[in-house]
Amino acid sequence: MTKTIDFDQPLTNEDIEQLYRDGKLPRAGMQFLKQLVQPRDLWGQWADKLSLAVGAILVLAGIVFFFAFNWKDMPGWQKLGLIDLALVGCLLVSLWRGLDDGAGQTLAIGASIFVGVFMAVFGQIYQTGADAYQLFMMWALLILPWVILSKSLAHWTLWLVVAHTFLLVFWVQTVGDGIEIDVPLALLGLLAYGLQSHLASKQPGSWLDHNWFSWIWLFYSLTLTAFLIGAWVFTMRYGFYIPSDPFNGDLRTIAGLIGLALHCAGYYLAFKRFKLLVGAQIWTLISSILVSTIFLILFAEWIFDWGDGGLLFGGLFMAAVVAGIFWGGIKFLDLHQFAPGPAREVSNVE
Amino acid sequence: MLSKEHAITRLNAYGVPFSEQVWMSESKRKDGEFGVFAIIIRVIAGLFILGMMVVAIAGLIALLGLDSRWEHVAGTIGVLATGFAAWKFRTSYKMLEKQYSFKGLMYLSLLLVGKACLLAALFGWFDTGLFRSESGWIVALVFSLITLASLFFYRMYLEAFLAILVSLFLLDVAFGAEMLRVLLPQDYMRVLGRGDEAQIMRIRSAGVLVSTLSVSLLIGMTAVLIAIQNRRYLSSVYFYAVVLFLAYKFLPLDNQVYWSLGSTIDVKLGVDLGMVVVGFCAVSTLYAFLIGGWQKLKSLEHVIVICCIIILAVLGLYGVLFAVALMALGHVRHDRVLWVIGLIYLPIYLFLFYYSLDVTLLIKSYMLLGSGIAILAARFVLLRFFNPLNAEVENA
Numbered sequence: 001m002t003k004t005i006d007f008d009q010p011l012t013n014e015d016i017e018q019l020y021r022d023g024k025l026p027r028a029g030m031q032f033l034k035q036l037v038q039p040r041d042l043w044g045q046w047a048d049k050l051s052l053a054v055g056a057i058l059v060l061a062g063i064v065f066f067f068a069f070n071w072k073d074m075p076g077w078q079k080l081g082l083i084d085l086a087l088v089g090c091l092l093v094s095l096w097r098g099l100d101d102g103a104g105q106t107l108a109i110g111a112s113i114f115v116g117v118f119m120a121v122f123g124q125i126y127q128t129g130a131d132a133y134q135l136f137m138m139w140a141l142l143i144l145p146w147v148i149l150s151k152s153l154a155h156w157t158l159w160l161v162v163a164h165t166f167l168l169v170f171w172v173q174t175v176g177d178g179i180e181i182d183v184p185l186a187l188l189g190l191l192a193y194g195l196q197s198h199l200a201s202k203q204p205g206s207w208l209d210h211n212w213f214s215w216i217w218l219f220y221s222l223t224l225t226a227f228l229i230g231a232w233v234f235t236m237r238y239g240f241y242i243p244s245d246p247f248n249g250d251l252r253t254i255a256g257l258i259g260l261a262l263h264c265a266g267y268y269l270a271f272k273r274f275k276l277l278v279g280a281q282i283w284t285l286i287s288s289i290l291v292s293t294i295f296l297i298l299f300a301e302w303i304f305d306w307g308d309g310g311l312l313f314g315g316l317f318m319a320a321v322v323a324g325i326f327w328g329g330i331k332f333l334d335l336h337q338f339a340p341g342p343a344r345e346v347s348n349v350e
Numbered sequence: 351m352l353s354k355e356h357a358i359t360r361l362n363a364y365g366v367p368f369s370e371q372v373w374m375s376e377s378k379r380k381d382g383e384f385g386v387f388a389i390i391i392r393v394i395a396g397l398f399i400l401g402m403m404v405v406a407i408a409g410l411i412a413l414l415g416l417d418s419r420w421e422h423v424a425g426t427i428g429v430l431a432t433g434f435a436a437w438k439f440r441t442s443y444k445m446l447e448k449q450y451s452f453k454g455l456m457y458l459s460l461l462l463v464g465k466a467c468l469l470a471a472l473f474g475w476f477d478t479g480l481f482r483s484e485s486g487w488i489v490a491l492v493f494s495l496i497t498l499a500s501l502f503f504y505r506m507y508l509e510a511f512l513a514i515l516v517s518l519f520l521l522d523v524a525f526g527a528e529m530l531r532v533l534l535p536q537d538y539m540r541v542l543g544r545g546d547e548a549q550i551m552r553i554r555s556a557g558v559l560v561s562t563l564s565v566s567l568l569i570g571m572t573a574v575l576i577a578i579q580n581r582r583y584l585s586s587v588y589f590y591a592v593v594l595f596l597a598y599k600f601l602p603l604d605n606q607v608y609w610s611l612g613s614t615i616d617v618k619l620g621v622d623l624g625m626v627v628v629g630f631c632a633v634s635t636l637y638a639f640l641i642g643g644w645q646k647l648k649s650l651e652h653v654i655v656i657c658c659i660i661i662l663a664v665l666g667l668y669g670v671l672f673a674v675a676l677m678a679l680g681h682v683r684h685d686r687v688l689w690v691i692g693l694i695y696l697p698i699y700l701f702l703f704y705y706s707l708d709v710t711l712l713i714k715s716y717m718l719l720g721s722g723i724a725i726l727a728a729r730f731v732l733l734r735f736f737n738p739l740n741a742e743v744e745n746a
Contacts, residue, residue: 005374007355015354023446024373028579028586029366034684036352036360046681051729054674054696058667058722061700065715068704281387288391292398304405311409319402323459326395327452330388 011037076125083121087114105152112143112158133173136166153196153213160192160217178247179231180255182224186262189221190269197274211278218266219282225263226290232256233294238301263287277338288329292322365583389508392455399459400466407467421474424467431464432496439504449506461509469493469516487528490520507587514591522564522599529560561599562624568596569632576639576679590687593676597695600669602706622666629663633671640682651736654728661724665717669699 016033019025025033040046067074067082090111097104116139123130140162147159164185171181193214200209234240235252267287270279296318303314352360354373361368407427411420435457443449443457472492478485494517501510533556575589634656638644646652662671673696680688703714
């Protein structure tokens with residue numbers, strides 16, 4: 001079925017982007033038309049912002065490099081004083097610009113970073129003997145009020161990274177070197193993804209409505225769950241001894257099963273609950289890699305143990321299986337319907 | 351105002367076949383079908399399959415008892431696989447939809463396996479490695495010629511992107527090593543990694559010259575691609591491959607691969623005049639191109655910008671110049687990929703700059719402070735005395 005279009009009407013940017021999304025126009029063709037419709041030969045405002053950003057980055061980098069050169073010769077009070085100055089400076093300018101302003105938000109995040117830097121340097125100078133996990137725990141607790149007030153997903157990302165690091169370091173220092181810690185980490189990551197996606201769907205266009213946050217945390221969580229499942233399968237097949245594992249691998253099966261459950265939960269959230277294409281693509285990609293890896297783990301030794309013939313036929317067989325797995329993943333994705341995404345998420349290969 | 355009908359005429363003149371029927375036809379694509387995910391999953395699948403096929407080929411060679419002539423088996427497989435896949439992409443798999451089908455994925459894998467086997471066979475036939483050998487450049491040249499021929503024979507942009515990157519890398523390393531050998535025949539093999547400071551200094555100075563020459567050639571290649579794309583349709587994939595390799599070349603010197611040939615002791619090289627000239631000329635030419643011609647450079651505000659470029663070039667911050675140039679080019683050409691490459695490249699360059707051993711941290715801090723202050727000062731002068739923002743209507 002074709003639609004009627006008035007070709008005497010002016011060409012717009014929306015027309016060009018629609019043609020590109022529909023695959024009727026290659027990338028270079030899209031750029032060519034955009035240069036005709038919207039020539040950017042007067043770009044003073046853009047150059048003004050770029051020169052401000054680049055100039056500021058270079059000056060800041062120069063300051064960092066300068067202090068890095070002089071760092072070991074600086075007395076403790078000077079180190080802590082400078083960090084305090086940077087922290088207070090960031091906070092004051094952030095309050096002055098306001099949290100609605102991009103620069104204000106960036107400086108608020110910078111202030112949060114300087115809190116952690118202060119605590120690390122303090123512990124280094126005074127050799128307090130505190131455990132590393134205590135640093136991250138206090139860091140997360142201290143900046144939590146700012147994070148809540150800032151209403152910024154970038155700030156929440158920083159907080160989640162600090163919180164996750166605290167959990168990981170706490171586990172390693174108090175329990176040992178098991179992989180079981182990946183279970184709560186994956187669960188927290190999925191919770192972050194689910195909560196943000198749910199709130200964004202209730203308040204579209206708000207500060208919560210940014211896809212990159214959900215992509216990062218979904219990717220992170222599914223990588224952990226895939227690792228848990230893969231480690232479980234590997235343990236069953238070959239055994240997997242970790243020297244300082246406090247449970248001697250006894251909990252690995254449970255961790256693997258929980259990982260599988262979380263992976264399935266990820267499927268439900270990405271495909272059924274939120275129905276967003278990119279989340280589903282992430283799940284499909286990681287699952288395809290996971291299934292291929294499991295297949296390799298289970299059958300590689302058996303196939304390749306047949307000597308040279310095993311190498312030949314095993315290699316061909318595995319190549320075919322892997323191709324089938326990835327193709328199956330693509331077709332599995334095609335079976336589902338998703339909410340239409342914004343134009344910026346779609347691109348051609350050329 | 352450009353009408354839709356006129357746009358179609360201009361597209362056809364540019365080299366993109368298009369018509370009213372194509373415009374009005376229903377799109378058969380689903381969102382994301384050929385998007386970034388599609389590229390990533392196919393590349394990962396292709397690499398998995400390539401790994402398995404390498405194992406299979408090793409098994410075949412062992413089964414045939416041709417271990418001592420493995421290069422002939424690999425070469426035969428390479429020629430057959432590449433030839434067959436290339437013929438398929440030229441004849442029945444030209445369209446993106448077919449290339450992204452299951453068979454398209456198979457032919458892509460066949461192409462990757464074929465080219466990998468060809469490359470391995472070339473190393474075997476010439477009995478050479480890439481580093482520390484006298485014939486590595488032959489392998490690099492032959493593979494690059496195969497890549498060039500492929501670009502004209504068929505269109506498979508995903509594979510073309512990888513092939514161009516590999517070819518550029520091979521050429522850079524092989525010719526870099528060869529040129530070093532020509533420039534330093536007595537010192538080179540004898541003192542590699544073990545010489546005194548003067549000898550190492552000579553080697554690194556020669557290395558800087560080689561690096562400058564290769565960067566100049568790459569910049570020339572980039573300029574040619576931009577010029578062609580301005581007049582005629584050419585896939586952006588080729589341009590992105592060259593730009594990414596150029597980004598690698600602009601990284602601080604001691605991160606270049608062929609420095610693995612020698613020691614990385616801290617030697618002071620001073621200002622590299624060649625790179626200063628090349629950097630200044632390239633960025634100034636680009637700036638003139640972006641503002642609409644050399645004649646516009648006569649006005650004072652553009653002279654101020656050129657002074658900033660000179661300062662950055664003299665201070666040796668080529669990576670910063672490159673990142674800014676990419677962002678400017680991406681903005682003017684509505685090319686978000688270029689803009690993102692420039693945006694990501696700047697912090698990566700600064701990060702590696704921190705760890706490079708060519709100059710001390712103190713000197714680096716002065717370089718960065720000086721260039722940052724120069725840019726901010728130029729911005730202040732331009733806004734205060736020329737006020738370009740009020741003199742224009744912003745289109746973007």
